[in-house]
Amino acid sequence: MNGGQPVVVGLGPVDPALVTxxxxxxxxxxxxxxxxxLAEAQGAIVRAAYVVDRAALDAMPALKVIARTGVGVERVDVAAATERGIPVAITPGSNARAVAEGAITLAAALVKRVPQEHRLVSTGQWxxxxxxxxxxLLGSCLGVVGYGRIGRIVAQLGQALGFEVSVHDPYIQADDLPNRSLAELVAESDVLTLHVPETDRPLLDRDLLWSAKPGQVLINCSRAGLVDIDLLDEALEAGVLGGVGLDVFASEPAPHHPVFDRDNVLVSPHVTGLSVAASEATFRMAAQAVAAVLAGGRPEFAVNAAELVDASR
Structure with a gap:
């Protein structure tokens, strides 16, 4: 026992210096x-691929709040948390700029064929x-799937680099940018970058992927389930795609996959949203959400806030 001192657990890598x-x-x-x-935990800060399902919640009977870094809660059983009266907080906007910069960096490096050039020199083949x-980049078409916080910044950065930017988002007005259907965007984009939530099926199936503009560079810094990694490998082998940049994987840490060995592929360990400034902001918001609940208040950004209010009536 801890003498009444509230316990907060880090589920996934959590840097104490950023939250204490x-x-x-x-x-x-x-x-x-x-x-x-876990049995004593009143708060949990959750990040990366850590899964908070019913079994995990059962192991934390004293839990009062979950704070998920970022905005994705597909690995948290929100319904089960709501049944227990536990708010599930997120940290919207805290890492949007960092993720957008990461996506553009991967895209630019692949368009400029940096991996191939590096290998040529480093292996003595120059x-x-x-x-x-x-x-x-200048004059190439950048297709942005999803025009939320991250997608908007990606579009701005792309325009600054000379891309002709189009978007696909049926729910959000895309300012002065062309808003295409997904099929149109896939067919016309030199670079396609994904910034939407995961659903129960891949966003890009075989038929859609094989309709891509020849040599297209595909970037996924959003959710691994949006496109199957085996399908990406096939598309690269067939020459349908000219490059792939990935920062998200179905299992993390990701086991080795043959696609990693291709010289037109760049992969990063789900880190684009963890720049110095983004990490500080993300963990600050998560810690503040936990602290608010432990002090008897409510978190500012809880995905199940409305359900909890309804349940209390």
Whole structure:
């Protein structure tokens, strides 16, 4: 027992230096919790691929609040949390700029054929093998799927680099940008970048992917389930796609996949949203949400806030 000191557990990698100040001195943070720690936990900060299902909730009977870094809650059983009266807080906007920069960075590197050029030099083939010809950003079509916080910044950065930007979002007005159907955007984009929530089926199936503009670069810094990694590998092998950049995976840490070995592929460990500034903002918001509930209040951004209010009536 901890003498009445509230316990907050980190589920997934949580840096104490980024949250302790906001949780307060009277809270005990445990980043590698035992079963006993989980049983006492009143708050949980959840990140990366950690799954909070019914079994996980059963292991935390004292839990009062879940704070999920970022905005995705597909790995949290929100319905089960709501049944228990537990708010599920998110941190909207905290890492939008960082993710957008990451997506554009992957796109630019692949268009410019940086991986191939690096391998040519690093393996001593400069002078003996053909030099890859870099592509151009200026005048290329950047297709942005999803025009929310991240998609808007991606579009702005793309325009600043000279891309002709089009979007697909049936729910949001895209300002002065062309808003295409998904099929149109896939067919016309030199670079296609995904910034939408995951659903119960892939966004891009075989028929849609094989209709892509030849040589298209596909970027996914959103959700792994939007497009199957095996299908991406097939599309690269068939020459349907010219490059792929991935920051998200179905299982994390990701087991090795043959697509990782291709010289027109760039992968990163789900880190685009964790720049220095974004990490500070994300964990601050998560810790503040936990602290608010432990102090008897409510988190500012809870995905199940309305359901909890209805249940209390």
């Amino acid at each position: 100040e906001w949780l307060g001195d009277d809270v005990r943070l445990v980043t590698d919790p035992s079963a006993a720690d 002078g003996t093998a053909p030099i890859p010809t870099p592509g151009d």
